[in-house]
Amino acid sequence: MVRLTQLQAVRSTLLIPLVARAFGARCYPWLDCHDADAAHLLSCLQTEVAPLLQDRLVMLNVLWRTGVLKAWGREFFARYPHATGVNLGCGLSNHFQWLDSGRNRWLDADLPEVLDLREQLLPEQGGRRHNAGIDIARDGWWDALALDRLAASGPLWLLCEGVLMYLPPERVRALLREFAERAPPDSVLVFDAISHVGIGQARHCHSVGPSGAEFCWGLRSPQELLQAHPRLRPRCAARSVAECYGVFGWAAEAMSLPWSGAPLYSMHALRV
Ligand SMILES: C[S@@+](CC[C@H](N)C(=O)[O-])C[C@H]1O[C@@H](n2cnc3c(N)ncnc32)[C@H](O)[C@@H]1O
Numbered sequence: 439m440v441r442l443t444q445l446q447a448v449r450s451t452l453l454i455p456l457v458a459r460a461f462g463a464r465c466y467p468w469l470d471c472h473d474a475d476a477a478h479l480l481s482c483l484q485t486e487v488a489p490l491l492q493d494r495l496v497m498l499n500v501l502w503r504t505g506v507l508k509a510w511g512r513e514f515f516a517r518y519p520h521a522t523g524v525n526l527g528c529g530l531s532n533h534f535q536w537l538d539s540g541r542n543r544w545l546d547a548d549l550p551e552v553l554d555l556r557e558q559l560l561p562e563q564g565g566r567r568h569n570a571g572i573d574i575a576r577d578g579w580w581d582a583l584a585l586d587r588l589a590a591s592g593p594l595w596l597l598c599e600g601v602l603m604y605l606p607p608e609r610v611r612a613l614l615r616e617f618a619e620r621a622p623p624d625s626v627l628v629f630d631a632i633s634h635v636g637i638g639q640a641r642h643c644h645s646v647g648p649s650g651a652e653f654c655w656g657l658r659s660p661q662e663l664l665q666a667h668p669r670l671r672p673r674c675a676a677r678s679v680a681e682c683y684g685v686f687g688w689a690a691e692a693m694s695l696p697w698s699g700a701p702l703y704s705m706h707a708l709r710v
Pocket residue numbers: 448449450451452453454455456526527528529530531547548549552572573574575576598599600601604
């Protein structure tokens with residue numbers, strides 16, 4: 439059993455995707471990600487999961503994005519089996535269970551308080567999976583994680599899910615720039631994004647609102663991502679959660695785009 443009381447605001451939001459991966463398939467069985475650890479981790483934390491599970495919209499978003507990033511990650515590591523994966527703002531996720539090529543390495547990074555918790559629940563196993571404390575809202579995270587060393591074996595696959603919307607816009611642009619300037623060719627950065635209309639609206643979100651975290655960054659248009667640095671290119675077409683709702687979802691998105699500027703929730707993969 440591990441105590442969770444010390445985590446504040448955005449750090450405590452790590453519980454939301456954990457609950458989705460553990461139990462979200464009760465609501466959306468076709469999106470079941472079969473996470474081997476999530477339910478066990480929650481039982482160690484002895485935390486109330488029912489209120490988070492009631493946020494059906496967010497449960498769907500997390501399960502859908504897990505499917506997207508698994509597909510994108512598997513495609514990348516099939517092509518670069520020796521490359522390293524880096525999960526920025528990893529929380530208590532264990533995506534290496536799905537993206538272990540047998541030869542690649544994996545680095546899970548989060549703020550030091552979360553890292554303390556992670557070390558208790560998901561300690562490094564030696565070998566190919568490691569944990570690191572980092573603040574990605576500060577310049578220099580690339581060097582602090584010694585990513586040049588990890589990039590010696592090829593391009594990197596970076597993931598930043600459920601994190602960027604909590605950072606100030608200038609810090610998101612700085613993170614994209616640091617990735618673009620430092621990553622070796624063919625490296626990929628995968629992340630999710632909300633539309634800018636969600637900024638400041640966390641109180642309306644049943645799972646995020648009570649945590650005290652706030653949405654600070656959202657897309658005004660998908661093109662703004664490439665404007666962060668000339669080395670950035672789309673790795674593939676962005677995906678919108680509208681695809682989960684079929685024709686109704688696409689129609690609703692087409693009607694809302696003039697106002698929202700970008701899908702309400704989407705997944706992106708940029709490469710250098
Ligand atoms: C919603 S949780 C997502 C956790 C994980 N990516 C997942 O999907 O399970 C947000 C995570 O971002 C981390 N985070 C927020 N700001 C951060 C920062 N400046 N540097 C590193 N991690 C940060 C939090 O500690 C938390 O673990």
